[in-house]
Amino acid sequence: MTKLLIIDDEKEVGNFLSRLFTSKGYHVKVVNSGKDFSAIDFSGQIFHVAMIDLKLPDANGLSLLQQLKQLQPGCKIIIMTGYSTIKTAVDAIKLGASDYIEKPFDDIDLLEKQIDNLLVSNITSTDEHIKEIAGEVGLILGKNETMNQLIQTAYKVASKNVNVLIEGETGTGKEVLSRFIHQASQRSHEAFIGVNCGAISESILESELFGHEKGAFTGATQKRKGLFEIASKGTLFLDEIAEASPSIQVKLLRVLETREFMRVGSESIIRTHARLVAATNENLQEAVQQRKFREDLFYRLNVVHLKIPPLRDRKEDIPLLIDSFLQRYPNMEITFSESAIEALKNYDWAGNIRELSNFITRIITLTDSSRAVINADDLPLPKNISESSIPVKITKHLNTERQERNLESNLQKWTNEILTVFEQTEGIGLEEVLSLVKQLELQAGKAFILRALEETYGNRKEAAKRLQITMRKLRYLLNEKGDVDLK
Ligand SMILES: Nc1ncnc2c1ncn2[C@@H]1O[C@H](COP(=O)(O)OP(=O)(O)OP(=O)(O)O)[C@@H](O)[C@H]1O
Ligand SMILES: [Mg+2]
Structure with a gap:
């Protein structure tokens, strides 16, 4: 028989849950304090699921969670929490809780479903699901314990509507992880839209995020939807959040508090349900201490903190x-x-x-x-030595590295922008967009080929190899550009 343990000092909650789950055929034991928990004979019985209230008068829910995990590692634990303690509930997930639920319970069906899911799911199926989603977003799973814990936490909180802050050095995979969270959430069929808060000017960023009305400012020739509107049912990824200007920070805070905003130049209020994932390669807590980043916004964003190791x-x-x-x-x-x-x-x-x-x-x-x-x-x-002492040849290698990183991130930004132009602009002429894309292709192709030919003294074969294209493609591109001097 399935055994459920409920630990809550509010007697009504215990009675309610006991009735609910007894009627479903489960065996339910309720205790109302840490003292009663300590008196349970764990050697004589196995609990399948435990629901633990975070705040008990004589004990801390987190410490009961840890004790229970030690005593009965197979027991799935759900933490019960009020809104004010959601952050601690996320800590509980990091300590091994399977899930958390918010009190008061306003959706009994959901509560029953959560318990049923826990009982049928087992560790292998969770791991399989993680593998599947990771594969879909191109996240390579490794063996490192810290990283694997982090991915488990990301997976568990993905289904919650809480904001996530991802911190990590450049290239550690913050964007890949945020796509993983989106893909693991119920929002996976909705939009995932990213915006880089450091890459564009304050006024453009504002109109990107919130949209604008036609004529709101010079150049606003068309009405444009903002990302909070487009990603309303999906995930909005705020990259390089530390770079957001003070005025953008205030505006973000307002949306996070009220879930409402207005397009630039409009007075009508729009609601958004977008889930926010923010990323930073700076230590945001330090930025708060240095008064570069608003503390209130930090707390709103930092409900779940995921720090990717270098x-x-x-x-x-x-x-x-x-x-x-x-x-x-x-x-x-x-x-x-x-x-x-x-x-x-x-x-x-x-x-x-x-x-x-x-x-x-x-x-x-x-x-x-x-x-x-x-x-x-x-x-x-290159050796791990300071750049000033690196010989010229190797410095060139390092610079190339940087350029490649830049190139990759610029191309990504550009692709994102093109795709959001499509979402944001009504009545767009696709021909116009495609012709811009073509122009870029021509310019980039020309610049790359010229440089490769210069470096290889006009050796086409070598140039094609460096550019990682076939000779056929190189010839094709050269024919397109009759003005490339091959001699
Ligand atoms: N775990 C991973 N598995 C597979 N690829 C990864 C992983 N982590 C990062 N990458 C790859 O490394 C590159 C950088 O990842 P990503 O853009 O997510 O990093 P980032 O932390 O957002 O970097 P930045 O701070 O420079 O924006 C990408 O090509 C990405 O596919
Ligand atoms: Mg990134």
């Missing part, structure tokens, strides 16, 4: 990541010798997973044969 702190994942990156080239049989892996583990990876991914791409490009074993000596790896 790659140098999860070196055990490096071989696995490399394998995954190599799988992008199914026609190449490249392996890394033990000494090469060791060298890669000893490198600092300031650009984290992005740098590692770019690095592997470069190795593939530089390798002549489609079958090769890479040794430590073959690695174009």
Whole structure:
């Protein structure tokens, strides 16, 4: 028989839950204090699910959670909490609780469903689901314990409507993780829209977020929907949140408090249900202390705090990541010798997973044969030394790294912008957008080819190799651009 343990000092809550679940055929035990909890004989019975109130007069729900986890590791625990203690409930999830529910219970069906789900689900099915979603968003799962705990927490809170703040150095995967959260939530079929708070000017960002009416300012030739409106049922990803100006911070705070906003130049109130995930590569708490970031906004955003460790702190994942990156080239049989892996583990990876991914791409490009074993000596790896003491040749390598990072993030930004233009503008002429895209293709193609040809002294084969395109593609692009001087 399924056994349920309920720990709550409010007798009515205990009685209510007891009646509810007894009628479903469960065996229910209710205790009203930490003292009564300590008196339970755990050796004689196994509980399948426990519901623990966070605030008890003589005990802390979190410490009961930890004790119960020790005594009966198989017991699934749900924390019961009032709104004011949601942050602690998230801490409980980090400590191993399976879920939390808010009191008062206003949706009994949901409550029953949560318990039923817990009873049927088991660890394997959760892990399988995590793997599946990670695969969908391109998040490579490793072995590092901290990272795996973090992903478990992200998975558990994904279904909750709480804001999430992701902190981590550049290239650690903040955006990938936020897509994972979106994909694991009930909002996965709705929009996931990202905006970079540091990349655009304050006034453009304001109109991006909230939209504007036609004629609201010079240049506002059309009515435009804001991202809070477009992502109302989905997820809004606020990247580089630390860069938001004080005035944007105030406006964000207002939406988070009221869930309402107005388009620029409009007085009608619009409601939004968007779920916010914010990311930062700065320590936002420090920014608050330095008065660069509003404390009230910080607390609103930071309901769930996920800190992604840098790659140098999860070196055990490096071989696995490399394998995954190599799988992008199914026609190449490249392996890394033990000494090469060791060298890669000893490198600092300031650009984290992005740098590692770019690095592997470069190795593939530089390798002549489609079958090769890479040794430590073959690695174009700079030493972990200060840049000022790095010889010119290696500095050039580092700069390329930075440029590549820049290029990748600019292209991503640009793609996002194009896609949001489509969502935001009514009556858009697709031809116009496509012609802009074509222009960029022409400009970028021309610039890249010219540089590659310059560097290879006009050697087309070598240039194509560097650009990672086929000779056919190179010839095609060159024909398009008759003004490229090949000599
Ligand atoms: N766990 C991961 N699995 C697979 N790829 C990852 C993972 N983490 C990061 N990456 C890859 O590394 C690159 C950087 O990831 P992402 O853009 O999410 O980082 P970020 O933390 O947002 O960086 P930045 O602060 O520079 O914006 C991407 O190409 C992404 O696919
Ligand atoms: Mg990012």
